[in-house]
Each structure stands twice: as C-alpha cells, then as structure tokens.
Amino acid sequence: MTTARVARIERTGGPEVIQWVDIDLPPPGPGEVTIRNTVVGLNYIDTYHRSGVYPIDLPGGLGSEAAGIIVALGKGVDGVAVGDRVGTFGPARGAYATARNLPAAQVFPLPDSVDDRTAAALLLKGCTTEFLVERCAKVTAGQTVLVHAAAGGVGQLLTGWLTAIGATVIATVSTGEKATHASAAGAAHILFYKTEDVAARVRDLTDGQGVPVVFDGIGGATWPVSLASAARRGLIVSYGNAGGVVDGVNLGILAAKGSLFVTRPTLFDYYATADERAAGIARVFAMLDSGAIRPDIGRAFALEDAAAAHRALEAGETRGSTVLVV
Numbered sequence: 050m051t052t053a054r055v056a057r058i059e060r061t062g063g064p065e066v067i068q069w070v071d072i073d074l075p076p077p078g079p080g081e082v083t084i085r086n087t088v089v090g091l092n093y094i095d096t097y098h099r100s101g102v103y104p105i106d107l108p109g110g111l112g113s114e115a116a117g118i119i120v121a122l123g124k125g126v127d128g129v130a131v132g133d134r135v136g137t138f139g140p141a142r143g144a145y146a147t148a149r150n151l152p153a154a155q156v157f158p159l160p161d162s163v164d165d166r167t168a169a170a171l172l173l174k175g176c177t178t179e180f181l182v183e184r185c186a187k188v189t190a191g192q193t194v195l196v197h198a199a200a201g202g203v204g205q206l207l208t209g210w211l212t213a214i215g216a217t218v219i220a221t222v223s224t225g226e227k228a229t230h231a232s233a234a235g236a237a238h239i240l241f242y243k244t245e246d247v248a249a250r251v252r253d254l255t256d257g258q259g260v261p262v263v264f265d266g267i268g269g270a271t272w273p274v275s276l277a278s279a280a281r282r283g284l285i286v287s288y289g290n291a292g293g294v295v296d297g298v299n300l301g302i303l304a305a306k307g308s309l310f311v312t313r314p315t316l317f318d319y320y321a322t323a324d325e326r327a328a329g330i331a332r333v334f335a336m337l338d339s340g341a342i343r344p345d346i347g348r349a350f351a352l353e354d355a356a357a358a359h360r361a362l363e364a365g366e367t368r369g370s371t372v373l374v375v
Contacts, residue, residue: 051073051074051083051085051120051121051148052071052072052073052074053071053072053074053146053147053148053149054069054070054071054146054147054352054353055069055070055071055072055110055143055145055146055147055149056068056069056110056111056112056145056355057069057070057108057109057110058099058107058109058110058111059107059108060107061099061100061101061104061107062099062100062101063099063100064099064355064356064357064359064363065356066099067099067111067145067355067356067359069353074148074149074150075150076121076123077121077122077123077126077150078123078150079123079124079125080124080125080152080153080154081123081126081150081151081152081153082119082121082122082123082126082129082135082150082151082152082153082156083119083120083121083122083148083149083150084115084117084118084119084120084135084137084148084149084150084151084156085117085118085120085147085148086115086116086117086144086146086147086148086149086352086375087115087116087117087118087165087169087374087375088115088116088117088165088166088168088169088170088372088374088375089112089114089115089144089145089146089169089352089372089373089374089375090112090114090115090138090144090169090170090172090173090174090370090372090373091112091350091355091358091359091362091370091371091372091373092112092113092114092173092174092202093266093289093290093291093362094113095111095112095113095145095359096359096363097290098111098142099111099359102290102294105142109142110142110143110144110145110146111142111143111144111145111355112142112143112144112145112146112373113137113138113139113140113141113142113143113144113173114136114137114138114139114144114169114172114173115136115137115169116134116135116136116165116166116168116169116172117134117135117136117148117165117375118132118133118134118135119131119132119133119135119156120148122153123150123153126153128153129153129156133158134158134159134165135156135157135158135159136156136157136159136168136169136172137151137155137156137157137172138172138173138176138316139155139173139316139317140155140317141155145352145355145373147352147375154323157326157327157330160334162338163334163337166346166349166372166374167337167344167346169372169373170202170344170346170369170370170371170372171206171333171337171342171344171370172333173316174202174203174206174344174370175206175333175336175337175342175344176316176320176329176330176333177203177206177288177316178203178206178207178210178333178342179210179329179332179333179336180314180316180319180320180329181203181207181264181286181288181314182207182210182211182214183332184319185286185312185314185319186262186284186286188211188214188216188262189214189215189216190214190215190216191215191216192216192217192260192261192262193216193217193218193219193254193255193260193261194211194216194217194218194219194260194261194262194263194264195218195219195220195221195251195260195262195263195264195275195278196208196218196219196220196221196264197221197242197263197264197265197266197267197271197274197275198221198222198266198267198291199218199220199221199222199227199231199234199236199239200220200222200223200226200227200228200230200231200368200369201266201291201367201368201369202344202345202369202370202371203266203288203289204220204231204264204266205230205231205234205342205344205345205369206234206342206344207264208220208231208234208235208236209234209235209336209341209342209343210336210341210342211235212234212235212236212341213235213336213339213341213342217237217238218235218236218237218238219236219237219238219240219250219251219254219260220232220236220238220239220240221240221241221271222239222240222241222242223241223242223243223365224241226368227368228241230345230368230369234345238250238254242271242274247274247278248274248277248278251278252278255280258280258281259278259279259280259281259283259307260278260279260280260283261279261280261282261283261284262283262284262285262286263275263278263279263283263284263285263286264286264288265285265286265287265288265289266288266289266291267289267290267291267292268287268289268290268291268292268293268294268295269290269292269293269294269295269296270292270293271292272287272295275287276302276306276309277306279306279307279309280307281307281308282307282308282309282310283307283309283310284309284310284311284312285309285310285311285312286312286314287311287312287313288313288314295313298311344369344370345368345369345370346369346370346371346372347367347368347369347370347371348361348367348371348372349371349372349373349374350371350372350373350374351373352373352374352375354373355373358371358373
C-alpha cells in the first residue's frame, strides 16, 4: 500500500478551496499503473475545473499533466515497466499528488533527452500546440497569423512552432518583459494589447487584409479584437477562457466580418485514439529536439503551494510554463 499526498476540492471557488489529504493508494487495477510523481504541470484548465467554469464531479482532484516514475503495474499492462520514467497529460485528473494510479494507456515513456521539469511543462501545452497548428488550423508556410498572449505557456510554443514551419507571427503581449520572451520565441511583430489598437495594427501589417488565422486563448476579452483582425473567410481558433468565456456568439457577426469560421477545439477530440496520441507526442518531441520549441519555465512552486500558483497564474503574474515540484 502506497501513501500519497493528494489535492482535493469539495466545492468550486477560488484557490482557497484546494485542500491536501493523505490517502492510502491501493495497488493498481487491471490496465493501470502507479506513478510516483516528480514534477506536475500547471495549466489554465486546472483553474477552470477548480472554479467551476468546466464542471467536474465533486469531491474531485485537479491537474492532468505530470512526469514521474512507474512504481507498480496492474494486470495486463505491457509496453512499460517498473522504474520507467513516464509522462502523462490526461485526460484523467488527479495529477496534483505525490503518487496516483491511472490507466496505462495514458502514460508514455520519456526520452532520456527530456528531463522531468521539461516534460511536465511541455506535454499538455505541446500537444495542444501541435493539434492547433497542424490539425485544427492547418497553418501553412507563408501565412501571417495572430497569436494572443504570446508570452504564455501555449502562446510561446505556438509562436516557435509557427515560425519553424514558415508562418509569420503577429503576437500580442501585455508588458515589455513579455514582449522580449515572445520575440525570443520567434514573433515577427509585437503588439501591446493594453495600449494599442490591435486590430488596426494587424490591418496595417497585412495591407488591410487581416490574418487568415487567429489563435485566441484569452476568450471574452479578446473576442472583439479577434473578429476585427481576421481576414475574409478567416478562421478564429478560440481555445481558452483566461479573459472570460465567449458566449452568446451571434452568427450574423461572422457574416458581417467576412464569412468567418470559428472553432472551439479541445485537446482530447484531437487525441482521441492511441494512434493520434502516439503521432502527436512524437511530433512534439521532434519539434523539441529540433529547437523549434522550448518550454520556458517561468516559475516553479512546491506541490502543496498549488493555491499560490493558481493565484499567480490568474493574476497574470506568470510567463511561459509553471510547474509544481514534488
């Protein structure tokens, strides 16, 4: 029997609802493995689960991304062994823990070239970047695209990935420091969304045409800007709610703005099968090995300081990726 320290929420709300409990972790069931976590990834979706934006069953755990070591195997598990370094990015929640059981199908071996902190900072955000660019928006070389919050965890990866495949990135940021990081990731143009008319600047940079693709992880606060920045028949990929939920979408506005397309994709609709997971993960590691992307770990918190990490993330006090160290 393994003892684990585990985060639980019994109600939705602010970071203060995160509680820590000690549990006796049973042996892994058939098709499961037990992982001792070393580093856990922090993602904005964790705050949605905690706050109730995305409802979950309560009481419930938080987090889906982690790196660690397999310490036990359930019946019928093959392809991994006790002692293997592995990563996971879900969809099972409960990564805010020192150890946990989860389906073996949701873990995969980590290359020796990828350390645990990099893995925990990269897996979910990297796979999100892969599907957004290559299978959702299908960006091609020569296109100019707009990336909101380009200094964030996904934003930086999007910027590096898009630049590597030959696209030109117009990036929005909030501060000079974040502009530096977006530029380092490969952004060709930096716009300050708090002080500039972003849509007007996008039109200036594209000879009045607008961009064929907008990647918007902010949501409500940037929805009008995204609408005004998209080219005729352009695509807005709305993949996050950091600045509020986009609701009450008027289809007529899509016609008025140039017959626009809009999608609200989620990771596990693109990583639904074993083949999709394997191909996507391999592509992420290949882009990492090539130097096209790199997770910028802006801050690291102790695992049980997860509430403080949530506060920092929601206050916009983080850049790049944030990890929780076990």
